[in-house]
Amino acid sequence: MVQAPEGVEGAGFFATSLEKVVGMARKNSIWPLPFATSCCGIEFMATMGAHYDLARFGSERLSFSPRQADLLMVMGTIAKKMGPVLRQVYEQMAEPRWVLSVGACASSGGIFDTYSVLQGIDRIIPVDVYVPGCPPRPEQIIDGVMKIQRLVETESLRRRDSAEYKAMLNQYGIE
Amino acid sequence: MEGTGLEKTIGVLNEKFEGEVLHAAMLYDFPTITLKKDKIIEIIKFLKEHPDTHYHYLTTLCGIHFPELNQIAIMYQLHNMVSGERVRLKIYLPAEKPEVPTLTTVFAGANWMERETYDFFGVIFTGHPDLRRILNVEDMIMFPLRKEFPLEDQVREDKNDTMFGR
Numbered sequence: 001m002v003q004a005p006e007g008v009e010g011a012g013f014f015a016t017s018l019e020k021v022v023g024m025a026r027k028n029s030i031w032p033l034p035f036a037t038s039c040c041g042i043e044f045m046a047t048m049g050a051h052y053d054l055a056r057f058g059s060e061r062l063s064f065s066p067r068q069a070d071l072l073m074v075m076g077t078i079a080k081k082m083g084p085v086l087r088q089v090y091e092q093m094a095e096p097r098w099v100l101s102v103g104a105c106a107s108s109g110g111i112f113d114t115y116s117v118l119q120g121i122d123r124i125i126p127v128d129v130y131v132p133g134c135p136p137r138p139e140q141i142i143d144g145v146m147k148i149q150r151l152v153e154t155e156s157l158r159r160r161d162s163a164e165y166k167a168m169l170n171q172y173g174i175e
Numbered sequence: 176m177e178g179t180g181l182e183k184t185i186g187v188l189n190e191k192f193e194g195e196v197l198h199a200a201m202l203y204d205f206p207t208i209t210l211k212k213d214k215i216i217e218i219i220k221f222l223k224e225h226p227d228t229h230y231h232y233l234t235t236l237c238g239i240h241f242p243e244l245n246q247i248a249i250m251y252q253l254h255n256m257v258s259g260e261r262v263r264l265k266i267y268l269p270a271e272k273p274e275v276p277t278l279t280t281v282f283a284g285a286n287w288m289e290r291e292t293y294d295f296f297g298v299i300f301t302g303h304p305d306l307r308r309i310l311n312v313e314d315m316i317m318f319p320l321r322k323e324f325p326l327e328d329q330v331r332e333d334k335n336d337t338m339f340g341r
Contacts, residue, residue: 080312113327115319116311123330 027153028058033069037076040103040135047138066092077105078118090125095160101127104134180260181206187228212266220281233282238296242322247273277303295320
């Protein structure tokens with residue numbers, strides 16, 4: 001059961017700010033896009049399964065179209081050749097969008113310190129939360145999702161229109 | 176198949192290409208013949224069409240870099256699926272200018288194998304219909320399997336000798 005946000009309560013009414021309501025709604029209905037390329041993707045399958053059950057966090061509905069997804073979960077080694085594909089997927093997502101980098105490979109290249117592997121997806125797209133581990137256990141992935149939830153809940157409705165956010169995207173050459 | 180394929184292949188080769196063979200041996204039970212580089216395509220075509228050898232299938236071809244010899248070898252592996260006989264042919268090219276005629280004129284399947292060899296070793300296959308990188312990113316400026324290029328990605332700042340003792 002989700003707690004109601006802070007507000008003024010009385011007989012037959014409840015008043016709070018729109019931002020808090022939107023934050024609460026978004027937080028509990030994040031549609032993830034799983035971009036699973038290797039073993040971290042297997043851990044994600046366990047995370048989605050009945051035992052760990054990401055549905056408890058309102059994220060059981062995976063979106064395999066980036067246009068309908070809120071959260072891009074990058075799980076696994078991203079080869080340099082895959083880089084432009086990942087970037088295009090990110091660009092196709094509608095705002096507001098979040099990125100969760102699961103595992104050592106997605107976060108830093110991991111053990112694949114080699115000419116063909118991208119040394120961390122944050123070289124091409126902005127990342128909100130990093131989950132360490134090789135691969136991380138489902139509990140860790142859930143912890144990462146909960147940290148994303150916290151960001152989603154507390155994010156200002158105007159953040160995506162701010163000059164800082166646009167400047168941050170420009171650093172990555174997006175838009 | 177102990178040795179049979181090797182002697183027969185040498186016999187067939189000597190019919191038309193006497194003196195082209197530099198070295199021939201069974202290496203790990205695999206007949207391996209090192210040849211002079213100039214007539215390699217004619218030799219493979221001849222072995223493919225000759226009724227005694229009839230190596231009609233190109234299993235693979237690839238490059239090998241020998242930095243101490245300053246040479247790049249090209250290895251062709253042929254297979255006769257009727258008799259089950261196989262042979263490996265090797266030629267050596269100078270590492271400064273590795274150039275060899277394309278095998279796509281004999282085996283169409285050599286197309287992507289030669290692109291891979293170009294991609295990783297920089298070998299120029301003259302006459303190839305579409306010689307460009309196949310596995311690595313197009314803007315790569317090195318040939319990564321040559322020993323003079325570092326294996327590790329040079330963009331990492333977090334790995335240094337104080338942390339990893341290298």
